Amino acid sequence: MKNVSWFLALLLGALLFYGLSSLPPRNSPILTDHVSSRYVERGEAETGIHSIWVAVLGDYRSFDLLAVSVLFTVTALGILAAGAGTAKTFPILPGLLWLGLGTALSLGLGLLPLKNDGNFLDFEILAFWTDPHRARSQGALLLMAGALLCLAGLLSLFVRRFRSPEGGK
Amino acid sequence: MSLFQALILLLCVVGFHGVFFHSSLGRKVFSWVLLQAGLVTFLFSLAPGGPALPKVLAVLAAAVTLSVGLGLTLLCRKFWKQYKSLDENDILKRVPK
Numbered sequence: 454m455k456n457v458s459w460f461l462a463l464l465l466g467a468l469l470f471y472g473l474s475s476l477p478p479r480n481s482p483i484l485t486d487h488v489s490s491r492y493v494e495r496g497e498a499e500t501g502i503h504s505i506w507v508a509v510l511g512d513y514r515s516f517d518l519l520a521v522s523v524l525f526t527v528t529a530l531g532i533l534a535a536g537a538g539t540a541k542t543f544p545i546l547p548g549l550l551w552l553g554l555g556t557a558l559s560l561g562l563g564l565l566p567l568k569n570d571g572n573f574l575d576f577e578i579l580a581f582w583t584d585p586h587r588a589r590s591q592g593a594l595l596l597m598a599g600a601l602l603c604l605a606g607l608l609s610l611f612v613r614r615f616r617s618p619e620g621g622k
Numbered sequence: 623m624s625l626f627q628a629l630i631l632l633l634c635v636v637g638f639h640g641v642f643f644h645s646s647l648g649r650k651v652f653s654w655v656l657l658q659a660g661l662v663t664f665l666f667s668l669a670p671g672g673p674a675l676p677k678v679l680a681v682l683a684a685a686v687t688l689s690v691g692l693g694l695t696l697l698c699r700k701f702w703k704q705y706k707s708l709d710e711n712d713i714l715k716r717v718p719k
Contacts, residue, residue, distance in 0.1 A: 455642070455643055457642065458641075458642030458643040459639070459643075461638065461639070462635050462638055462642075465634065465638050466631060466635040469630075469631045469634055469635065470623070473623055473627040473630065473631060474627075476627075615700075
């Protein structure tokens with residue numbers, strides 16, 4: 454692993470060097486101005502969500518939120534794998550339940566539109582279930598709920614793993 | 623590349639390398655914090671006086687780093703109390719199969 458670490462560090466260094474060298478100079482407005490001003494000015498009109506931070510997190514940055522949910526799930530599976538050899542007694546069912554629900558909700562929201570010839574994570578597809586004008590906002594809220602369920606599952610597994618009698622061994 | 627960007631690159635590379643290189647859990651945690659510090663510095667460098675989004679992301683990343691870093695430090699403390707060592711190989715040998 455130590456030899457690999459040098460290779461990975463060099464690779465990261467080269468990538469960062471390339472990326473940082475290609476950036477516009479500091480104080481340049483072109484980096485993020487167009488994104489953040491669009492979020493603030495047109496967020497409510499485009500997404501139908503009154504709260505700007507829900508609109509950004511659940512709609513504009515929905516792929517990021519989905520990635521965070523996947524991250525929570527992978528971390529929870531890592532905790533389960535780490536405890537597989539040492540602690541077989543800690544109760545994992547509640548955590549797994551939250552985690553499964555959150556993952557199913559998040560991935561389901563992403564995959565459901567594909568079944569109907571839509572794009573991945575296209576919340577407009579929820580129009581069959583709710584008011585079409587509110588489909589995007591409902592989708593964003595459901596995605597946030599999925600991420601929170603994943604987080605709850607992760608925390609539940611984490612706490613139960615390390616509070617179990619065999620947790621620290 | 624400016625001196626500031628060189629600092630970001632250094633923090634990220636040294637931190638990333640340390641996470642894989644060190645066998646001590648404490649050093650791994652410290653390296654990860656260094657990597658995160660590079661990321662936070664990069665986000666702050668994007669918008670020194672303008673748009674708020676990178677600043678919000680930087681504050682978010684700093685808060686996550688602090689909280690996760692604190693949690694990992696507590697875990698290290700627990701391992702230290704139990705095994706009197708933070709070396710992953712030492713701990714692995716003593717963990718009952």
